[in-house]
Amino acid sequence: MERFSLERNGSTLILHISEELDHHMAMQVSRTVDTQIEKGNLKTLIFDFTGMTFMDSSGIGMVMGRYRKMNFLGGQTYVSGIGDGVDRIFAMSGLYRIIPKYEERIQEA
Amino acid sequence: MKKKNEITFVFDSCSENESLARTVMAAFIARMDPTLEELSDVKTAVSEAVTNAIIHGYEGGEGKITIHSQIEGNIVRIEVSDKGVGIPDIDKAMEPLYTTKPEMERSGMGFAFMEAFMDELEVISSEGEGTTVSMRKTIYSALNLS
Numbered sequence: 001m002e003r004f005s006l007e008r009n010g011s012t013l014i015l016h017i018s019e020e021l022d023h024h025m026a027m028q029v030s031r032t033v034d035t036q037i038e039k040g041n042l043k044t045l046i047f048d049f050t051g052m053t054f055m056d057s058s059g060i061g062m063v064m065g066r067y068r069k070m071n072f073l074g075g076q077t078y079v080s081g082i083g084d085g086v087d088r089i090f091a092m093s094g095l096y097r098i099i100p101k102y103e104e105r106i107q108e109a
Numbered sequence: 110m111k112k113k114n115e116i117t118f119v120f121d122s123c124s125e126n127e128s129l130a131r132t133v134m135a136a137f138i139a140r141m142d143p144t145l146e147e148l149s150d151v152k153t154a155v156s157e158a159v160t161n162a163i164i165h166g167y168e169g170g171e172g173k174i175t176i177h178s179q180i181e182g183n184i185v186r187i188e189v190s191d192k193g194v195g196i197p198d199i200d201k202a203m204e205p206l207y208t209t210k211p212e213m214e215r216s217g218m219g220f221a222f223m224e225a226f227m228d229e230l231e232v233i234s235s236e237g238e239g240t241t242v243s244m245r246k247t248i249y250s251a252l253n254l255s
Contacts, residue, residue: 022131023160024124030214054131054149056156057222061214085149092225093218 004029006036011043018051026062033066043075046102050081059086060093067099078102114140114180122163122172122191130176131155137178138185141248150226151185151246157219158189158242164210166193166240183248187227192239199232 003025004017013036019025036042047063049055067077080102082090090096100106116137120126131152138151155176162174177188196202202209203224208217224230227244234240 020128022124022127022156023164024127026214027124054152054156056153056160057216057218058160060216060218064216065214084146089153089222092222093216 004032006032008036011041012046013037013042013044014046014048016048016050018049018053020054021049021052021059021062022054022056023058026058030062030065034069037066037069037073042070042073045070045075045077046080047078048080049083049086052081052083052086055086055089057089057093060089060095063095063099078105112182115178117175117177119173119175122167122170122174122193124160124163126174127156127159127163130159130174134176134178134187138180138248141180141183141185142250143248144250147246147248147250151187154223154226154244154246155187155189157223158187158244161219161242162189162191162193162240164213164215165196166191168194185246185248187244187246188241189244190239190241195236195238196232196234196240197236199234203232 003019004015007014007016015029015033017029045066063079070077077099078101079090079099082101118133120129134155135148135152159174166172172191172193175190179186201207203220205221206217208215223242223244227246229245231243232240
C-alpha cells in the first residue's frame with residue numbers, strides 16, 4: 001500500500017500523504033521530498049494532507065524543514081487539504097504565519 | 110463500565126514503535142468513549158512523549174520505554190518513562206520552540222502540545238538516570254457512562 005505519493009507537474013511538486021505523520025513517517029517523507037528538491041527546477045511545493053487523521057510536532061518540523069529548502073531556492077511552499085486535527089496543530093504552532101494554505105494563496109497577477 | 114483499569118507496557122526505543130504506543134493507548138481509553146478530539150489529544154501527547162524518549166532520552170540509541178496508564182472513573186493518567194540521559198534544564202526544555210536538536214528538524218513544540226492537549230503535565234528527570242513524563246486528562250464523555 002502506498003503510504004504517500006509524489007505528483008510532479010512541471011515545476012510543481014505535490015506530496016499526497018494521508019498516513020499518520022509522526023517522527024518515523026516524517027523521516028521517510030523528508031528524504032523522498034528532498035531528493036526531488038535537489039533535482040532542481042522546482043518552483044512550488046504543495047503538501048496535500050487530504051484524509052490525514054493524525055499529526056504530531058514531527059510533522060511541523062518536516063514541513064518547516066522543506067519550506068526552508070524551498071525558500072533558499074526561491075520557491076513557494078503551501079499546505080492543502082487540512083482537516084480539523086491537522087488544522088489545530090498548525091494553528092497552535094504558528095505555521096500558517098509562514099506557510100499559507102494553497103486554497104487561500106494570493107494569486108500573482 | 111469497569112471504574113478502574115490499569116495497563117503497563119514496555120517496548121524498545123525505536124521510531125517504528127511510536128505508532129504502536131499511541132495505538133495501544135487509544136485502544137486502552139476507547140472504553141471511556143472519548144470524542145474524536147479527546148482521542149486525538151491523548152494520541153498526540155503520547156506520541157510527543159515517546160518521540161522525546163527516543164530522540165532525546167536515548168539519543169537514537171537502544172533502550173526501553175515504559176508506559177503506565179490508569180483509568181479511574183473519567184480520568185486517565187499516563188506515565189511515559191525512559192532510563193536515558195535525562196533533561197538538564199526542564200524549564201528550558203518546556204519552552205515552546207526551544208529544541209536541542211534543530212538539525213533534526215525538531216520543532217520544539219513537543220511539551221507545548223502535551224500541555225495543551227492534556228489537563229496536567231509533570232516532568233521528573235535526573236541527568237544520567239532518565240525522565241518520566243506524567244500526564245492527566247479528564248474524558249468528559251466518560252461522565253455519562255454508568
